[in-house]
Amino acid sequence: MSLNQTVASVTQRIEERSRPRRALYEQHMQEQQRRGVHRAELSCGNLAHGFAACGSGDKDRLKLMNSANLAIVSSYNDMLSAHQPFETFPATIKEAARQMGSTAQFAGGVPAMCDGVTQGQPGMELSLFSRDVIAMSTAVALSHNMFDAALFLGICDKIVPGLFIGAARFGHLPAVFVPGGPMKSGLPNDEKSRVRQLYAEGKVGREELLEAESQSYHSPGTCTFYGTANSNQLMMEMMGLHLPGASFVNPGTPLREALTRYATEQAIRHAESTGNYRPFYKQIDARAIVNAMVGLLVSGGSTNHTMHLVAMAGAAGITITWDDFAELSSVVPSLTRIYPNGKADINHFQAAGGMSFLFRELIDAGLIHADIPTVFGTDMHAYTQEPFLEDGELVWREGPGASLDEDVLRPVANPFAATGGLAVLDGNLGRGVIKISAVKPENRVVEAPIRLFDDQNQLKAAFEAGELDRDVVVVVRFQGPRANGMPELHKLTPYLGVLQDRGFKVALVTDGRMSGASGKVPAAIHVTPEAVDGGPLAKLRDGDVIRLDPDNGELRALVGDAEWQARDNATADLDHHHHGLGRELFAGFRALVGGAEDGASVFGGFDAQALEPTQASRVEQDA
Structure with a gap:
């Protein structure tokens, strides 16, 4: 199927609008790129500091310079359900890297706060700014120049956009995003919403409300409603930064661990030293960003991404606007009903056909760019497959050709609505x-x-x-x-x-x-x-x-x-909004931050000298 004309024209407009900015971004990434292993640029003293804590086997590999060293950047903490599963991922990644004759080091952690915990509380006023803190934390983690590729472990609201922005500024490195997966289904989301309204009316007490909330948010993994966290996962897969079908596999399962191992192997395969170099900046371009926008619209995803995607794209030298979202929305049908857009949760979506079915429908209808490179080593056609374990081995098989539940997931020929949400x-x-x-x-x-x-x-x-x-x-x-x-x-x-x-x-x-x-x-x-x-x-x-x-x-x-x-x-x-719970530390952020349509970023615009004069003036004014 040829590409939908509106999708093609929006992509072309973004490319033309972004040309000076994108050219400068690519120039900067090429300047950061060096032939061979990056740690070869370090002095002996630098390198000795970089592997002092490693075991003898890893030290020997790092000294030889002929193998890849992976950075692990993680949002792990054990207070928040979505991030708790990441506790065991570094050990899995390190073992998988060694089996490939390479190494992996935990490069750094990034903060991960939860809007669900801070909702209606003063701490929520740090939430949006945490995205840019995460981007800077990612840069600090990767600043040691010890690494040939990076694995980014994140899942929730501001974490994935922040990791993406950091990855984009280290775009000379191959990057694979590694999800943790959603918790299994608990109390239905519409029942949770019903109890919340009864509490607001004074018809049930706090004890009944807390019990309902606890039955809904009940175990390790991402919350199961279709908010920003699960929108993140869908978009990462739409851009080819996840393995096919990796987004919504529950944590703590053999399949989840196998996918993490394979993500490690793919990062190593795409390192420069292997001859199959696939850096972030050559993978993520305007086509990938448009795919993410289409995925957001077709699924009724989080409006947070009308800001986050603007900032994310900007970090990769690409300028998108709200008008781009609106024009795409006019031709992208609504194909899912996941709470709050319906009664089903993300596990029901996965069971109904999930991402493999969604990809097949979008590719066949010409609504996404199928020709972009991915971390799987293919184009997007491979994403019509889903992962399985056969005798302990990870394999991919074609996903269902028809939705298994049209109350949750529909084909383009029979959408819930003709336009995006x-x-x-x-x-x-x-x-x-x-x-x-x-x-x-x-x-x-x-x-x-x-x-x-x-x-x-x-x-x-x-x-x-x-x-x-x-x-x-x-x-x-x-x-x-x-x-x-x-x-x-x-x-x-x-x-x-x-x-x-x-x-x-x-x-x-x-x-x-x-x-x-x-x-x-x-x-x-x-x-x-x-x-x-x-x-x-x-x-x-x-x-x-x-x-x-x-x-x-x-x-x-x-x-x-x-x-x-x-x-x-x-x-x-x-x-009273500017003091307490650390809010005074963010006065500089409040002074620097741009408007919502510009991504609400404190960075003021990357590669601003490549922008048109009017845009550059606005960037300087915002800063």
């Missing part, structure tokens, strides 16, 4: 994005008076006082990256869901995030410019009427032009 909104309130894949059509368009909040904690009191029992657009402003780090606002979800269930027209508008678990209530999020920078949300007054219409891409305050222009911008006292 994402829309870009524009109007006199700025630009934002909305995830509509979980919103019923009758609930998507809302025109109603607003109730204005400058802090998410104010909403609970208004809800309990009955002040929101009407058609209402809840506006929560001063929640952007410069204001307070752009926390997710899922603390609002149960209250807004109750109002909608009572029959009211309800929507949310914010310069903050809802993202990964955005659900049934229409939410215009990431609105930019943010209020603290004098964005239009700062002009709003209680009682103004807003029209939110994702079908027509409209986000507008229905206020006369003359009055709107004459209004002063409101301000807010944000000092």
Whole structure:
């Protein structure tokens, strides 16, 4: 099947827009590349420090310079379920490397925080910034120049984007991303959501709520709903940075361990010393980024990636915009229903045919670039296969030709919807994005008076006082990256869901995030410019009427032009968001961070000297 014309034209536009920036990126990667093993560049004293703690066998291999040395960069910690399985991965990787006549060293750990733990808490205000901390931590881990390839062990919200950004800046190294896998299914997600709403209404107590949450999040592995963590895994596979079918294999299984071993072997096979050199920068280009965008849209994935993918692509010299997402969304059908877009969880998706079925449908429909190089050593056609163990040996077999459950996973010929689950909104309130894949059509368009909040904690009191029992657009402003780090606002979800269930027209508008678990209530999020920078949300007054219409891409305050222009911008006292739980350490990040549509990054734009003058000026201004 030839490539879909819209996918082709969006890719071409991205390539043309990115040409100067990408050329400079490739130049920088080529400058970092050296013939032979990189540790050969080190002095004897440098090298002695680099392998002082190794066993005699590994030291001998590292001295000879004719074998690969792998960097392990991991997000392991044992507090968070998604990262706990990584505890045993380094030993597995080191053993697999030795069996290939090579070595592996744990190069460094990166922080891994969980939005689920910090939701509604002050620590959530560090969450978005942790992505760029992870990118810098990755750079520190790889800075010793001891390595010929790298394995990146990460899974959740900011971790994978941060690792990707770090990998891109060490793009002369081959890179394989190694997932940990989702926990097995527990309490159904829709039942968990039901209990949360009952708690918000005061109909059940904290004991019942905690029991429901514990039955849902119950074991090692990633949370099973389709939020940012599982969107990460799908996108890594769509770009060919995972092995085929590796994304959603449960942790602690023989198949999971076999995949980790094989990932190690592939990293070694692609090292420069083997003659089959496949560095990150030659693998990840505009086509791979478009594949990730299509994967996000076809699956109704996390809106966090309307920021993360912009920053990730930028680290590889590629410039994408929200308009690219919107244009792709117009031709990419919705093929999955995974909570919060449906009742099924990620294990049900895997059982219904998973990634192998999804790849076959997208390739056959011409919706992704099938010709990109991958860590498997092939193009994307190999990703229609899924892994199995046969007599203890890892093999790949063709995946199912038909969905095993069309309530969860459908073919292109019979989609859940003809377009992707994402829309870009524009109007006199700025630009934002909305995830509509979980919103019923009758609930998507809302025109109603607003109730204005400058802090998410104010909403609970208004809800309990009955002040929101009407058609209402809840506006929560001063929640952007410069204001307070752009926390997710899922603390609002149960209250807004109750109002909608009572029959009211309800929507949310914010310069903050809802993202990964955005659900049934229409939410215009990431609105930019943010209020603290004098964005239009700062002009709003209680009682103004807003029209939110994702079908027509409209986000507008229905206020006369003359009055709107004459209004002063409101301000807010944000000092209490800037101290405590380490938030004072991130003052520099708040000062440097760019807007949501530019990726909300503190780096200010990579290779800025290659950008067009207007873009370069904006980058310098943001910095």
